[in-house]
Amino acid sequence: MPESTPVTVLAGGVGGAKLAEGFARVGDDLTVVVNTADDAQVYGLSISPDLDTVMYTLAGIANPDTGWGIAGDTVAVLDQLRRLGQDTWFTLGDADLATHVFRSDRLRRGVPLSMVTADLAAALGVRARLVPMTDDPVATLVDTPAGRFGFQEYFVARRHADTVTALTFDGVADSRPAPGVLEAVRDADVVAIAPSNPFVSVGPILAVPGVRDALATSGAWRVAVSPVIAGAALKGPAAQMLADLGHEVSALAVARLYAGLIDAMCIDERDRDLAPAIADLGLQVIVTNTVMGDGPDRERFARELLTGRDR
Amino acid sequence: MPESTPVTVLAGGVGGAKLAEGFARVGDDLTVVVNTADDAQVYGLSISPDLDTVMYTLAGIANPDTGWGIAGDTVAVLDQLRRLGQDTWFTLGDADLATHVFRSDRLRRGVPLSMVTADLAAALGVRARLVPMTDDPVATLVDTPAGRFGFQEYFVARRHADTVTALTFDGVADSRPAPGVLEAVRDADVVAIAPSNPFVSVGPILAVPGVRDALATSGAWRVAVSPVIAGAALKGPAAQMLADLGHEVSALAVARLYAGLIDAMCIDERDRDLAPAIADLGLQVIVTNTVMGDGPDRERFARELLTGRDR
Structure with a gap:
């Protein structure tokens, strides 16, 4: 080629x-x-x-x-967010956060x-x-027996453990x-x-x-x-x-x-x-x-x- | 007391x-x-x-x-913002950034x-x-011979070196x-x-x-x-x-x-x-x-x- x-x-x-x-x-x-x-x-x-x-x-x-x-990224921001009482369910490194x-x-x-x-x-x-x-903006919504979740919630927070019954790409038609x-x-x-x-x-x-x-x-x-x-x-x-x-x-x-x-x-x-x-x-x-x-x-x-x- | x-x-x-x-x-x-x-x-x-x-x-x-x-704060986010081409005139530490x-x-x-x-x-x-x-929202505006600046621009970016001719607290009346x-x-x-x-x-x-x-x-x-x-x-x-x-x-x-x-x-x-x-x-x-x-x-x-x- x-x-x-x-x-x-x-x-x-x-x-x-x-x-x-x-x-x-x-x-x-x-x-x-x-x-x-x-x-x-x-x-x-x-x-x-x-x-x-x-x-x-x-x-x-x-x-x-x-x-x-x-x-090699660090997590100083995330650590401090946690100290501030934020639920830090989604890991973001410092350089990534930039x-x-x-x-x-x-x-x-x-x-x-x-x-x-x-x-x-x-x-x-x-x-x-x-x-x-x-x-x-397009957002994947995941329907499961436990309800409908945004993709990151399904994927990260719930560790993609739910059975998926349907997927919707909200906003994609427009x-x-x-x-x-x-x-x-x-x-x-x-x-x-x-x-x-x-x-x-x-x-x-x-x-x-x-x-x-x-x-x-x-x-x-x-x-x-x-x-x-x-x-x-x-x-x-x-x-x-x-x-x-x-x-x-x-x-x-x-x-x-x-x-x-x-x-x-x-x-x-x-x-x-x-x-x-x-x-x-x-x-x-x-x-x-x-x-x-x-x-x-x-x-x-x-x-x-x-x-x-x-x- | x-x-x-x-x-x-x-x-x-x-x-x-x-x-x-x-x-x-x-x-x-x-x-x-x-x-x-x-x-x-x-x-x-x-x-x-x-x-x-x-x-x-x-x-x-x-x-x-x-x-x-x-x-003891670090500046990993700021360092990466600089690599991304951002003008990092305002120093923010990582924990502070949280x-x-x-x-x-x-x-x-x-x-x-x-x-x-x-x-x-x-x-x-x-x-x-x-x-x-x-x-x-209230914003201090600083008039100087070089023009009008937001406070942080006057204070940090220009190191409060300008002569101050007038101050306005924009929004304060309301x-x-x-x-x-x-x-x-x-x-x-x-x-x-x-x-x-x-x-x-x-x-x-x-x-x-x-x-x-x-x-x-x-x-x-x-x-x-x-x-x-x-x-x-x-x-x-x-x-x-x-x-x-x-x-x-x-x-x-x-x-x-x-x-x-x-x-x-x-x-x-x-x-x-x-x-x-x-x-x-x-x-x-x-x-x-x-x-x-x-x-x-x-x-x-x-x-x-x-x-x-x-x-």
């Missing part, structure tokens, strides 16, 4: 960040469209967990142990999230274009794609759907009016990477959500969710026996080690995906 | 904090009414410098070197500043009643005293005006509608402590402001500013020769060492003031 091949990644948090880093190490024309339906107000600050995870990863400052937050202070201030002054994100990414030396799916999103999906040579949660990470991106159509009609070679490996998710509640929402917990089920939008499905070697069924959906199947380790391993994976395209 | 003698202090920042701590060590019925006209939005956070200086001092966590901020995050969040949700302040003070173990002069302020001034046995800047610290408190009248007609013994000693201010621009605004730079000039509102004026030993002229204003004069050092020395000073009352 030439270094200037335009690649667009549709990304949630950690899985999206790893794949984005892989492509960033291969080429220099990368756009990452990131889910913002997990965004929330925490302690009065505007946090964008997926954007920040991708941004910190591409900036080379992500905490390698957690996948989110900044490496991102939220910076973002909150500008959003309140009317700067669109896409511009704030571009400024943050530039300041941190990120060369890829990092774009929120929309500048409009949202518009952020500047550059539709072009990035339409005009790229490669569009990769990251191994992020199909329901709550990729789902909201595709639900922004215009994005699904842009992907369905894109001239790009479109590949999705399964976040499910051998019946489990590497991270987060994807497997549980598949089960809760009536799907089989497998890469095949993920392929079915994306059928009509992609040309190829990338699955892990451990799921090799699913390849024929996925091929029966009319999809090219790429089988490889989909577990991305450090930077060079992420690059290895991105190159293998691209080899699939050239096949 | 019985421990339960009700004392009210009208306070700005560092000088007010020292006097308040002195009284807090003497008795247990202390109300501190604090200037909020220095309050500002910094990095999108609501800061109340004078309230925080008094609060941290009464909580025993103030930075003894600066008089403001929290002892106060501002806590306050900003609640103010935005409509909680009055007086309630937020009470919650913060209680969480930090402050037993005195700490009350902002008003819950309404402000109401915070709950308890008028009662604290009217009903105390002792009201002490701290050795704070008469123009920009005590001035705004007295400009809140009702406060000046409450002080003028209070049944309390009312004493003011001169922030000017031997023609200079211990801290800040009080001396320069006296000169800029056409006053003599002396404790006598301060006494003249407060005449009609106080019964007694406390001046430093070095200004002993001003005592007759101050007495000619109809004021009792207390002459002592007005430079307050550590906690026990602040208590010493508070006791000396009260001895003046009992004389």
Whole structure:
């Protein structure tokens, strides 16, 4: 692949960040469209967990142990908030908090999230274009037998332990794609759907009016990477959500969710026996080690995906 | 003085904090009414410098070197804000920043500043009643030959180096005293005006509608402590402001500013020769060492003031 091949990644948090880093190490024309339906107000600050995870990863400052937050970060603000009687259910490191202070201030002054994100990414030396799916507020609401929760409450405070009965992306019907999103999906040579949660990470991106159509009609070679490996998710509640929402917990089920939008499905070697069924959906199947380790391993994976395209 | 003698202090920042701590060590019925006209939005956070200086001092966590901020505080958030390209002209420590995050969040949700302040003070173990002069927004604007500046810009960014030609307390005419302020001034046995800047610290408190009248007609013994000693201010621009605004730079000039509102004026030993002229204003004069050092020395000073009352 030439270094200037335009690649667009549709990304949630950690899985999206790893794949984005892989492509960033291969080429220099990368756009990452990131889910913002997990965004929330925490302690009065505007946090964008997926954007920040991708941004910190591409900036080379992500905490390698957690996948989110900044490496070596301290928690002096959080400790003091706790002393002030604040329920500190959501961990924010000090350097990470600077991102939220910076973002909150500008959003309140009317700067669109896409511009704030571009400024943050530039300041941190990120060369890829990092774009929120929309500048409009969208909020994932999770219905469970215990009631309806905002995503961060479901995910962090309740440790995604509830059965999910339905998902709502509040505000998405009225949202518009952020500047550059539709072009990035339409005009790229490669569009990769990251191994992020199909329901709550990729789902909201595709639900922004215009994005699904842009992907369905894109001239790009479109590949999705399964976040499910051998019946489990590497991270987060994807497997549980598949089960809760009536799907089989497998890469095949993920392929079915994306059928009509992609040309190829990338699955892990451990799921090799699913390849024929996925091929029966009319999809090219790429089988490889989909577990991305450090930077060079992420690059290895991105190159293998691209080899699939050239096949 | 019985421990339960009700004392009210009208306070700005560092000088007010020292006097308040002195009284807090003497008795247990202390109300501190604090200037909020220095309050500002910094990095999108609501800061109340004078309230925080008094609060941290009464909580025993103030930075003894600066008089403001929290002892031993770190600056990880500020360092990262700088990396993000933010002009970090206003230093905020990490633990200090927690106060501002806590306050900003609640103010935005409509909680009055007086309630937020009470919650913060209680969480930090402050037993005195700490009350902002008003819950309404008031902003000191400083006119100088270089233009008009917000107070923090004049004070911090421009290091109070400009000649002050006029002061405006924007919003004060429409402000109401915070709950308890008028009662604290009217009903105390002792009201002490701290050795704070008469123009920009005590001035705004007295400009809140009702406060000046409450002080003028209070049944309390009312004493003011001169922030000017031997023609200079211990801290800040009080001396320069006296000169800029056409006053003599002396404790006598301060006494003249407060005449009609106080019964007694406390001046430093070095200004002993001003005592007759101050007495000619109809004021009792207390002459002592007005430079307050550590906690026990602040208590010493508070006791000396009260001895003046009992004389």
